Amino acid sequence: MKFTVLNTTTPSQELQTGTTRTKIDLQPWSQRPVAKSISHIWTYRDYSGAFLSRISSYRDKYRVEPGLYKIGDPDKESDVLVSANYKLSFDHLRRHLKNRNLWIIVLDTKGINVWCAAGKGTFGTQELIQKINQTKILTYIAHKRIILPQLGGPGVNAHEVKLKTGLRVYYGPVYAKDIPEYFDNERQTSKKMRSSSFKILDRLVLTPMEINPAMKYFVYYAFAIFIFMGLQRNGIIFKNALYDGLPFYLAGIVAIFTGAFVTPLLLPFIPFRAFSVKGGMAGIMATMILYSTTNMFKNNIFLTLFLYTFLPMMSSFIALQFTGSTTFTNPSGVKKEHKYAIPVYITGVVGSIFLLIIQKVYLLGVL
Amino acid sequence: MKYLSNVSTLTYDESLCTGCRYCSQVCPSGVxxxxxxKAVITDKDLCIECGACQKNCDSNAITVLAGVGCSSALIQSFFTGEAPSCGCSDGSKSVCC
Incomplete structure (x- = not known):
């Protein structure tokens, strides 16, 4: 096989060697960046990428290149949309732009979605102004409108964008699926378009990434239990560790399932507003079901106490993590929950360990 | 769905409002x-403290302590003493929510 090495160095690139100036600065006005053509159609790879991003850390690398794109055949009167460079966000945007002629500016949000990037400031005023300049979008259009996803709002100061670039920011709908209606409605968002829904399916797709991190901690937990169960008078014997540890492994799995799956899914139907309480309630229900359907915990006061302490508490803790994924919680509320919940968790963990030790001492007959 | 009552740090001074309408367009909770x-507050308990209104208010009529509502980020910031942040994939060691 023969390889050909292409000399890709151009005179303009050679000029940059040893300088700190970016390539974009050296380009004459006439050599503006070319808008990349995109389609609204999702390929098989787009579907598999979207799926993998929902279930794993694949999402961390799922990015598109920031810059200028076009869909259809836009001209100087066509609108300009702005998006994040998380590929799933970008893909959802383009799939709803069938038969539209639009410019799209993709900001460098480090592969994070619009809402989270806006919170961090990467989907922000400075980045937007920089991309407006870099893409030279003003040479492509003859109007002064730029449409941002509404959820980019926490990062962007519309007044400053107007002052620095002359473009007027329009906050479009939250969801890309509402964009056609938004345009048909002469760029007016309805109340429905401005709010985010959080229905059962919206919550369901988030649960794998709640379960996934929790399972990582489960491995440590299971290992600790395994060692502890193997601990015998004459050393560590693993013969019975697996069998003796079974109720504990089961309690751990049920706690994760209840806190990371059941609670998010049934969120509006579980009483009380605090997530720690919701998770705890679901945990108590799960404990009662587990207790009545298996014989593992019966006739053992230590195991029963452990189950009723540990399972609801873990479920509560895991459910509290879901506050970061919802559309209606606020940091002050989470801080308030912490104030009450964390002392309970610490007491619960200490109590659970204490129960385990008492049981061990009792079984081994050391005392 | 509604979260806890009387916790949001949102404040609003109507006398400073210039009527630019951005806060009403940008708030994802319809506050x-x-x-x-003039802008008016409908229900303060709906506020999720995202900070979009304050960011887009040119007359400083709105203030809110915006931040991440992610439990693990807040717990981590308690131990490290740094500002809570949802790190995800930007190379920082903070948690992902």
């Missing part, structure tokens, strides 16, 4: 609506 060319 602000326009009434006779």
């Amino acid at each position: 602000f609506i326009m009434e006779s060319k």
